[in-house]
Amino acid sequence: MLYDALYKSLKILLISLTFYMLLRTLLQRPSSRLARMTAHFSNNAVNGGSNGPSFAGVSLQDLPKPDIFTSNLPPDPEFPTPSASHSAPRQDLGPRMVKGALYTFVRPEETSDPELLGVSPAALRDIGLQHGQEDTPDFKALVAGNKTYWDPSTEKGIYPWAQCYGGYQFGSWAGQLGDGRAISLFESTNPSTKTRYEIQLKGAGKTPYSRFADGKAVLRSSIREYIVSEALNALHIPSTRALSLTLAPNSRVRRERIEPGAIVARFAQSWLRIGTFDILRARGDRKNIRKLATYVAENVYSGCESLPSILPEPASATSSSTINPARNVPPEKTEGKPPGEENRFARLYREITRRNAITVAYWQAYAFTNGVLNTDNTSLLGLSLDFGPFAFLDNFDPSYTPNHDDHMLRYSYRNQPSIIWWNLLRLGESLGELIGAGSRVDEDQFVTEGVTKDFAPELIKRAETIIERVGEEYKAVYLAEYTRLMRKRFGLVSENAKDFDELFSEALDTMEALELDFNHFFRRLCSVQVKDLENEE
Numbered sequence: 001m002l003y004d005a006l007y008k009s010l011k012i013l014l015i016s017l018t019f020y021m022l023l024r025t026l027l028q029r030p031s032s033r034l035a036r037m038t039a040h041f042s043n044n045a046v047n048g049g050s051n052g053p054s055f056a057g058v059s060l061q062d063l064p065k066p067d068i069f070t071s072n073l074p075p076d077p078e079f080p081t082p083s084a085s086h087s088a089p090r091q092d093l094g095p096r097m098v099k100g101a102l103y104t105f106v107r108p109e110e111t112s113d114p115e116l117l118g119v120s121p122a123a124l125r126d127i128g129l130q131h132g133q134e135d136t137p138d139f140k141a142l143v144a145g146n147k148t149y150w151d152p153s154t155e156k157g158i159y160p161w162a163q164c165y166g167g168y169q170f171g172s173w174a175g176q177l178g179d180g181r182a183i184s185l186f187e188s189t190n191p192s193t194k195t196r197y198e199i200q201l202k203g204a205g206k207t208p209y210s211r212f213a214d215g216k217a218v219l220r221s222s223i224r225e226y227i228v229s230e231a232l233n234a235l236h237i238p239s240t241r242a243l244s245l246t247l248a249p250n251s252r253v254r255r256e257r258i259e260p261g262a263i264v265a266r267f268a269q270s271w272l273r274i275g276t277f278d279i280l281r282a283r284g285d286r287k288n289i290r291k292l293a294t295y296v297a298e299n300v301y302s303g304c305e306s307l308p309s310i311l312p313e314p315a316s317a318t319s320s321s322t323i324n325p326a327r328n329v330p331p332e333k334t335e336g337k338p339p340g341e342e343n344r345f346a347r348l349y350r351e352i353t354r355r356n357a358i359t360v361a362y363w364q365a366y367a368f369t370n371g372v373l374n375t376d377n378t379s380l381l382g383l384s385l386d387f388g389p390f391a392f393l394d395n396f397d398p399s400y401t402p403n404h405d406d407h408m409l410r411y412s413y414r415n416q417p418s419i420i421w422w423n424l425l426r427l428g429e430s431l432g433e434l435i436g437a438g439s440r441v442d443e444d445q446f447v448t449e450g451v452t453k454d455f456a457p458e459l460i461k462r463a464e465t466i467i468e469r470v471g472e473e474y475k476a477v478y479l480a481e482y483t484r485l486m487r488k489r490f491g492l493v494s495e496n497a498k499d500f501d502e503l504f505s506e507a508l509d510t511m512e513a514l515e516l517d518f519n520h521f522f523r524r525l526c527s528v529q530v531k532d533l534e535n536e537e
Contacts, residue, residue: 178209
């Protein structure tokens with residue numbers, strides 16, 4: 001028995017080391033085969049868009065670094081400034097409970113003798129960095145947590161931070177969670193596309209939100225996140241991104257066994273999630289719910305005018321108004337008839353819902369299973385977020401989940417669309433007061449004092465009506481996008497109203513019954529000629 005356990009441990013270690021050596025060999029050299037294969041990967045519209053053909057990128061030093069997030073949202077009141085955090089002993093920062101705040105200033109722990117294992121060429125390009133920046137000492141120090149853009153001598157620059165949020169895990173309220181091992185370094189703006197990203201390190205040390213953990217990441221899971229982030233992006237599935245993978249050779253991280261540590265430098269247009277609203281609602285912090293909602297509309301999205309208008313007809317997967325709703329509604333305008341008049345916060349809820357409906361349609365069409373769809377892992381921008389026990393289906397089994405702790409199959413492949421809507425309902429509860437206020441949302445009494453007893457029944461009725469309506473829109477948008485993607489996967493050039501019931505559903509039933517590999521099925525389908533399908537009918 002001891003021999004079997006030892007053999008299993010050595011086998012796992014050998015596989016990890018082999019994978020590590022392969023990555024170091026293939027990814028470190030820009031001229032490697034893998035680098036050439038991935039050089040064509042382009043970013044999709046959700047993730048920020050590609051650079052113009054003539055833009056060569058800028059240096060890390062010259063990359064614009066706006067200070068939007070920390071300038072507009074409330075910091076940890078115990079360490080409200082970068083200098084307060086920087087001068088404090090690290091152990092004083094936490095872990096601890098943080099209230100009345102959406103982030104805490106906290107610097108990464110330094111990494112000794114870091115080794116850069118891999119850099120994504122597509123990520124460099126999409127951020128706006130010129131080729132060759134990955135070879136500079138500044139870049140290597142930055143992605144290892146050994147460099148920041150805050151000067152302690154002048155107390156100027158951008159100080160790193162970790163976000164505060166909560167979440168429902170497996171359907172139960174889990175309290176304060178937060179960035180337990182992720183630290184954001186700065187925001188950047190691509191000079192060509194004008195897309196703003198938040199650059200973040202995962203595995204860079206403890207934060208006030210680490211709870212009982214060590215703030216570290218192991219090489220094994222870091223490799224998985226590095227690969228899947230860029231793979232999803234290459235498939236045009238909305239996702240957070242991975243810039244680089246760094247080995248921390250002197251870091252020994254205790255999990256089920258002692259493992260080598262690593263740091264993933266990753267980025268996204270926003271790391272805000274439904275759990276960010278959850279923690280504020282749980283604490284009755286209506287002031288910061290409003291502030292956060294306004295920030296998301298104006299700074300995560302492109303302003304209130306960019307949000308979708310109320311649909312002129314009931315949501316339908318075949319309706320052009322559902323697929324491409326009108327926009328450019330003035331922020332102060334309320335649309336619709338009683339009891340479902342919609343203000344700008346209702347339009348924000350609609351946009352977040354639509355984005356997530358599209359993303360989960362991509363997951364289902366490509367058989368990607370997240371594995372941990374808690375509300376703290378559900379993006380306000382509709383991005384695939386925080387990769388834990390994820391997997392792509394092999395043999396088509398709709399009840400499959402890669403999460404070995406998910407005994408009830410809550411986060412199985414089959415359940416992903418309904419679970420995302422469950423999470424969005426929690427967001428609706430957080431935004432319910434703002435949504436239900438209708439045209440009175442900006443009245444001084446409502447803003448400062450809240451909901452009066454006389455106004456409460458009307459507000460509740462309106463919020464329920466709007467959330468129910470948005471739920472129907474979620475189903476319609478999901479179905480429309482899933483059908484579009486499956487037609488592409490089958491190589492269809494025309495649409496038929498019976499495609500879903502008579503083609504897609506029957507094909508999936510056949511795959512399940514015969515235990516066929518989902519993605520191999522579509523690859524094999526590519527070799528089938530249309531003429532081979534002709535018959536007397």
